Amino acid sequence: MNKRDLLLLLTVFAMPLVARGECDFDDFPTMDDMQLTTVAEAMQWNNMPMSVKGFRTDAALQTVLAFYQERWAGAEDITTFGAWQQVLHLNEDCMMMVQARTVGSQTTGRLMLVNPPADEQVRRVLGAGVPVPPDAVVVTDMQSQDAHRDGQLVMLLHPDSIAGAVSWYQTEMVRSGWQLSRRAFSQNNATLIYSKGLEQLSVVFLRTAADDQTQILLNRVDH
Structure with a gap:
């Protein structure tokens, strides 16, 4: 992950996480034709574990956004960050966010997963x-x-x-x-x-x- 990507993530996740459970990417909904790549597996953001995957799909941007709005209906927040469209979901276990934009004929973006900190991380x-x-x-x-x-x-x-x-x-x-x-x-x-x-x-x-x-x-x- 380059410095520009990290700065973007820092800004995007400038909010508290109050959940006390834990999620992994098996819990993160994905579309059938999404091509996934690992961007970051072992990261800590403000002492909270964070993982990031990149994705690419032939589906239109609005189709991707609609997919997550439907999966997280009533528990999602839709925002725009520069060129990115974002769908944020916060549940009792963790925080998930999708960032997506159109690149050429495809939709590309990131799937971001943030878990609550462990006890020793809270004290750091x-x-x-x-x-x-x-x-x-x-x-x-x-x-x-x-x-x-x-x-x-x-x-x-x-x-x-x-x-x-x-x-x-x-x-x-x-x-x-x-x-x-x-x-x-x-x-x-x-x-x-x-x-x-x-x-x-x-x-x-x-x-x-x-x-x-x-x-x-x-x-x-x-x-």
């Missing part, structure tokens, strides 16, 4: 594993594991300018033993990339609509 502090300034707020924390490497993507909101946020990281990363590999600066954003052993951490700073705040995106990868 969001943002643990990456450096977080004392005044920053953790908006989202996504962890992923696969056969070759672990990763973490954290989004913060910092009550300071880009210059102030960059200054904090430049000091903190040196203090923590990280080495600066690359850096880039422009008027509205900045990027710092660090390494330490087999770990790499990129820190992207984006100016928000309020000039006195900064959005910070941290992407940690263990090779």
Whole structure:
């Protein structure tokens, strides 16, 4: 899954999950002619287990949406997110969402499944594993594991300018033993990339609509 996909997922699932059961993809309804691919199997979004499958079908977009509206009738929420049409279903066990759009003559999209966190995940502090300034707020924390490497993507909101946020990281990363590999600066954003052993951490700073705040995106990868 690339960074753009992860950011989309972070935004889509910015809502609490209050269910206490557990689902898997055997519980997720699919159309007979859907071609499925695994996008992410072992992910944690804000300490909640999340799995994602991609799909492709020759059925029209409206046919796909109607299928899920019928299967989840009375317990679904229909929204639009950019180019995506979304159908959200929240039951007593888990949360399911379908994102779909038309690409050429086909309908493509994602099936997203979010389960409630285990007890030990509830106790985990969001943002643990990456450096977080004392005044920053953790908006989202996504962890992923696969056969070759672990990763973490954290989004913060910092009550300071880009210059102030960059200054904090430049000091903190040196203090923590990280080495600066690359850096880039422009008027509205900045990027710092660090390494330490087999770990790499990129820190992207984006100016928000309020000039006195900064959005910070941290992407940690263990090779």
